[in-house]
Amino acid sequence: TQLLEQSPQFLSIQEGENLTVYCNSSSVFSSLQWYRQEPGEGPVLLVTVVTGGEVKKLKRLTFQFGDARKDSSLHITAAQPGDTGLYLCAGRRERNQGGKLIFGQGTELSVKP
Amino acid sequence: GAVVSQHPSRVICKSGTSVKIECRSLDFQATTMFWYRQFPKQSLMLMATSNEGSKATYEQGVEKDKFLINHASLTLSTLTVTSAHPEDSSFYICSAPTSGGRAWAKNIQYFGAGTRLSVL
Numbered sequence: 001t002q003l004l005e006q007s008p009q010f011l012s013i014q015e016g017e018n019l020t021v022y023c024n025s026s027s028v029f030s031s032l033q034w035y036r037q038e039p040g041e042g043p044v045l046l047v048t049v050v051t052g053g054e055v056k057k058l059k060r061l062t063f064q065f066g067d068a069r070k071d072s073s074l075h076i077t078a079a080q081p082g083d084t085g086l087y088l089c090a091g092r093r094e095r096n097q098g099g100k101l102i103f104g105q106g107t108e109l110s111v112k113p
Numbered sequence: 114g115a116v117v118s119q120h121p122s123r124v125i126c127k128s129g130t131s132v133k134i135e136c137r138s139l140d141f142q143a144t145t146m147f148w149y150r151q152f153p154k155q156s157l158m159l160m161a162t163s164n165e166g167s168k169a170t171y172e173q174g175v176e177k178d179k180f181l182i183n184h185a186s187l188t189l190s191t192l193t194v195t196s197a198h199p200e201d202s203s204f205y206i207c208s209a210p211t212s213g214g215r216a217w218a219k220n221i222q223y224f225g226a227g228t229r230l231s232v233l
Contacts, residue, residue: 006156033222042119042206042224043157088156099145099210101222106156 006104029091037086119225136207142187143209163190
């Protein structure tokens with residue numbers, strides 16, 4: 001069973017459209033991170049959210065952490081071809097030893113011009 | 114600039130040979146590092162946790178004798194794929210959390226650029 005369910009796993013949209021990626025769990029996370037990864041490279045951290053209900057904005061990207069710290073979302077406004085890539089959510093559990101991150105399945109985003 | 118350096122970025126080897134991948138934390142010490150494996154268009158799968166000065170902790174299903182991990186210093190962890198076979202071909206990524214901050218929840222984990230292993 002997947003501890004952190006990420007959806008959708010694939011998304012193909014036109015430039016200018018909006019989109020939302022979701023990460024859901026039945027477990028509580030002490031923090032949740034969002035990464036973007038391009039082919040052949042390692043993931044690059046976009047944001048970390050730690051407080052329930054927290055909302056962070058990074059230009060056209062809006063990240064939200066659920067009040068109960070069990071879910072998170074990434075919303076992209078007016079997507080551009082440069083947003084194409086693999087988006088990963090990763091959470092750190094309460095009482096998790098060693099700081100391990102638990103990853104969602106990833107969302108492969110393709111933005112067509 | 115990169116805070117975690119991984120080397121090599123790409124390696125091609127013959128079946129039966131061993132391959133060593135290095136992961137270095139730059140400008141910070143990392144008592145713990147993580148090794149992941151990733152298949153095309155899929156998420157990262159944690160293989161093991163590398164602990165400085167002690168044995169690595171392997172995830173269920175990962176062969177310890179196949180994937181040897183050594184964390185000999187506070188800035189270097191190595192993953193050796195022993196007697197590599199074509200099924201070991203994959204993208205291997207390391208990460209290291211910064212130790213700044215009071216709680217693990219706020220520590221930021223940085224990733225290396227990955228190593229593409231191709232076993233012929």
